[in-house]
Amino acid sequence: QLQLQESGPGLVKPSETLSLSCTVSGGSVSNVIYYWAWIRQPPGKGLEWIGSVYYSGDTFYNPALKHRVTISIDTPKNQFSLKLISVTAADTAFYYCARVPRGVIRGVNWFDPWGQGTLVTVSS
Amino acid sequence: DIVMTQSPDSLAVSLGERATINCKSSQSVLYNSNNKNNLAWYQQKAGQSPKLLIYWASTRESGVPDRFSGSGSGTDFTLTISSLQAEDVAVYYCQQSYTSPPTFGQGTKVEIK
Numbered sequence: 106q107l108q109l110q111e112s113g114p115g116l117v118k119p120s121e122t123l124s125l126s127c128t129v130s131g132g133s134v135s136n137v138i139y140y141w142a143w144i145r146q147p148p149g150k151g152l153e154w155i156g157s158v159y160y161s162g163d164t165f166y167n168p169a170l171k172h173r174v175t176i177s178i179d180t181p182k183n184q185f186s187l188k189l190i191s192v193t194a195a196d197t198a199f200y201y202c203a204r205v206p207r208g209v210i211r212g213v214n215w216f217d218p219w220g221q222g223t224l225v226t227v228s229s
Numbered sequence: 230d231i232v233m234t235q236s237p238d239s240l241a242v243s244l245g246e247r248a249t250i251n252c253k254s255s256q257s258v259l260y261n262s263n264n265k266n267n268l269a270w271y272q273q274k275a276g277q278s279p280k281l282l283i284y285w286a287s288t289r290e291s292g293v294p295d296r297f298s299g300s301g302s303g304t305d306f307t308l309t310i311s312s313l314q315a316e317d318v319a320v321y322y323c324q325q326s327y328t329s330p331p332t333f334g335q336g337t338k339v340e341i342k
Contacts, residue, residue: 152279152322152333167330201278208267209260213329215269217281217290 107132109202109220117196117227123189127202127220134183135160140205140212141185143176145198148224153198157205157212158185165212192227199224231255231325235334241342248310250337252323257303260327267327270299270308273336274319282321283308315341 113125127141134141143155156166158176166174170189178185189196199222208214232255242248258267266286271279281290283299286306296311310317318341323334 151335152324154331154333165329169330208326209262210326210329213331214267214326215281215284215324216271216279217284219278219280222278 107204107218109204109218111200111202111220111223113223113225115224115226117192117225118229119193119227120191123187123192123196123200123225123227125187125200125202125223125225126184127186129183129185129204132204133180134178134185135180138207140165140207140214141178142203142205142212142216143187144201144203144216144219145196146201146222147195147198155187155189155200159212163211194227197225197227230330231258231328231332233323233325233332233334235321235323235337237337238335239338239340241340242310242313243342244315245312246342248313248317248339250308250321250323250339252301252306252308252334254304254306254325254327256327258325258327259303266302266306267325268299268301268306269324269326270297271322271324272317272319273322279322310339313339313341 108130140157142157156176158178175188201222203216203219236251268286270283273279287299320336
């Protein structure tokens with residue numbers, strides 16, 4: 106059974122860089138029929154797709170965050186990662202990683218399964 | 230971006246009764262090439278991550294109870310819980326994957342009356 110687990114600091118200072126990793130078990134990030142995604146959810150609010158990555162390293166980003174986001178993949182470690190620069194309080198959220206089956210639009214489809222999520226707070 | 234609007238924002242339903250959640254997209258999410266609607270539904274229980282219930286608007290994910298069903302096409306979609314159980318208390322989200330960026334509805338909170 107595929108499982109995803111987010112990891113990284115729970116507290117980041119304003120203007121610094123948020124860095125998270127997602128470790129995949131029970132499956133391979135090199136599987137050609139899937140993308141791997143990051144989604145976030147401010148506490149008590151809705152869901153926002155951050156971006157997706159393919160095993161080849163191809164990336165697909167939300168235009169709203171594209172100028173601040175880098176998603177990368179490490180196939181030997183079976184992990185993918187998120188970096189978000191110049192964070193502010195507005196970036197405080199639960200960050201989830203998820204698997205995305207390939208569809209018509211590259212990097213985009215439904216999300217299943219999701220990791221348990223990790224809360225990242227931006228505060229000095 | 231495609232805007233997804235759910236209604237109502239919350240609803241309270243008696244145990245065993247039907248719950249109906251609506252989702253409207255700002256443009257059609259139907260692919261003519263494969264005649265599939267790129268619309269998914271998720272359930273998020275308190276303190277948990279979202280769980281996929283339905284994809285392609287009406288295909289139930291493996292393991293999802295058959296009291297959950299999805300319907301609709303084009304811009305108007307519905308998630309129905311035919312007989313509400315206590316474990317169905319959650320927030321439900323719709324999501325389109327017709328275009329990038331994929332976008333979610335604001336969520337509908339389902340409670341027991």
